Amino acid sequence: MLRVNDNFSLIPQSYLFSEIAKRVSDFQRANPEARIIRMGIGDVSRPLCPAAVEALHRAADHQADPATFHGYGPEQGYEFLRNAIARSDYHDRGIDITPDEIFISDGAKSDLGNIGDLFSTDCRVAVTDPVYPVYVDTNAMAGRAGRPDSASGSWDRIIYLPSTAENDFVPALPLQRPDIIYLCYPNNPTGTVLTRPQLAQWVEYALANSALILFDSAYESYITTPGIPHSIYEIEGARRCAIEFRSFSKTAGFTGMRLGYTVVPRELTGLTSDGTQVSIHQMWLRRQTTKFNGASYVVQRAAEALFTPEGKRQVAETIRYYMANASLLRQKLTEAGLKVYGGIDAPYLWVKTPDGYSSWEFFDILLSKYHIVVTPGAGFGPAGEGYVRLTAFSSAEATAAAASRLAEAKY
Numbered sequence: 001m002l003r004v005n006d007n008f009s010l011i012p013q014s015y016l017f018s019e020i021a022k023r024v025s026d027f028q029r030a031n032p033e034a035r036i037i038r039m040g041i042g043d044v045s046r047p048l049c050p051a052a053v054e055a056l057h058r059a060a061d062h063q064a065d066p067a068t069f070h071g072y073g074p075e076q077g078y079e080f081l082r083n084a085i086a087r088s089d090y091h092d093r094g095i096d097i098t099p100d101e102i103f104i105s106d107g108a109k110s111d112l113g114n115i116g117d118l119f120s121t122d123c124r125v126a127v128t129d130p131v132y133p134v135y136v137d138t139n140a141m142a143g144r145a146g147r148p149d150s151a152s153g154s155w156d157r158i159i160y161l162p163s164t165a166e167n168d169f170v171p172a173l174p175l176q177r178p179d180i181i182y183l184c185y186p187n188n189p190t191g192t193v194l195t196r197p198q199l200a201q202w203v204e205y206a207l208a209n210s211a212l213i214l215f216d217s218a219y220e221s222y223i224t225t226p227g228i229p230h231s232i233y234e235i236e237g238a239r240r241c242a243i244e245f246r247s248f249s250k251t252a253g254f255t256g257m258r259l260g261y262t263v264v265p266r267e268l269t270g271l272t273s274d275g276t277q278v279s280i281h282q283m284w285l286r287r288q289t290t291k292f293n294g295a296s297y298v299v300q301r302a303a304e305a306l307f308t309p310e311g312k313r314q315v316a317e318t319i320r321y322y323m324a325n326a327s328l329l330r331q332k333l334t335e336a337g338l339k340v341y342g343g344i345d346a347p348y349l350w351v352k353t354p355d356g357y358s359s360w361e362f363f364d365i366l367l368s369k370y371h372i373v374v375t376p377g378a379g380f381g382p383a384g385e386g387y388v389r390l391t392a393f394s395s396a397e398a399t400a401a402a403a404s405r406l407a408e409a410k411y
C-alpha cells in the first residue's frame, strides 16, 4: 500500500481561509436573501489599474504574432521586470539589491511555502503569534513543527513569539535559538508595524545567532507612517541574514493574476550536514529552475507597467482608497466601544472581541446576525484567540455599510 506523508494527518483538516469560505457558503445557501459583506480573506475588490490592463492587451497581441510570441520564459522571471523592481523598489530607495537577486514567481504564498525545500527538517522555526497560517502549516507538512496540541492549536517544535496588546504587538526576541524566523511587517493579521530600531534588533539577533529571517513584506505599500522600514534590506547587515518576499496581490490587485517575487541576496549561506558552506541563492535558483517554469509573460508585462509613472500613480490611488476604508472602520468601531488595532500602516484591523466571546463565537455572531465575514483570530495561532481580523479591501460602499452595521450592533 502506498505510504503517504504522515505530517498531513497532523495538520488541521482544512486551511483557515478554505474553512471560512465553506462556512460562508453554507450560510449563504441557507440564507439566500442575506447580503453578505466579505471582510475575511484579504482579497481585493478594485479592478486592475488602466496601466496594467493596457499592458495586458499589448502582451496578448505579442502572443498572437509569431514575431513576438513568447513560449517558456526564464524561470527566474523576465529581465524587464527584474530590472524594474530592482530600480523602483530598491535602488531608488537607496537599497542595494541587484536584478539577479530577484526571483519572480506566481505569488508570495507559493514562495513562502516552497522556500522550506531548502532547509533541513531539523531546523527550529520561530513565528510571531498570531501569524499568517501558511508559515506554520507548511513547516508542519515538512515535519519541522513537531506534534500539535489540539487544545491550544500550537506545535511543540515551533517557537512562538506572542504579539499581544500587552507588548504593543512587538514580540520579544526568542529565549530559545531558532534557525529560521518568520517576520511579516506590516503585520498580517494584527496590522501593526516595526520601527527601524525594532527591526534592526531582529537583524542583529539573526546575525549573532546565525539564524535566517524570512521577511514577508507583502503589505509594505500600505505604510503611511514616515520612517517605518518598507524592506528589511534598509537595515544594515540584513543582506547576510534575510530573504524578503513581496507580492503584487495587495499592491496592484493581482490576487487573480498571481505574481510575486522573492529576494535572495548572494551573501546568504547555509551548511550541509558535512559542514560544507553552500549558497542559498544557488539553492533557490536550482529549486526554481527544477520545479517552476516561470510566471506568465503577459502577467509579467502587466506588472512591468506598474513601475511606469502612470502605473505608480494609479497604484497609489488604489492604496489610498483601501486605506480610507481602513480609517473609516477604525473610527466607527472605536466609537462603538470596540478595541481596535492596526489599520494605519496596513489594510488589516485587529479587533478585540467584546464580552469575552471567543473568536469563532464572534465570527458566528457577525455572520449570522450582521452578515459580515471576518477572520477569527484563533485561526492565526494561540495568541489570536479573543480577536477577529477585518480587511479594508471591500468596496467603499460595502465598507461603509459594514461599519454602520458593526457600530450599531448589540452583541
Ligand code: MLT
Pocket: 040, 041, 042, 043, 109, 132, 188
Ligand atoms: C489573508 O487574508 O491573510 C491573505 O489574503 C491570504 C493570502 O494572501 O494568501
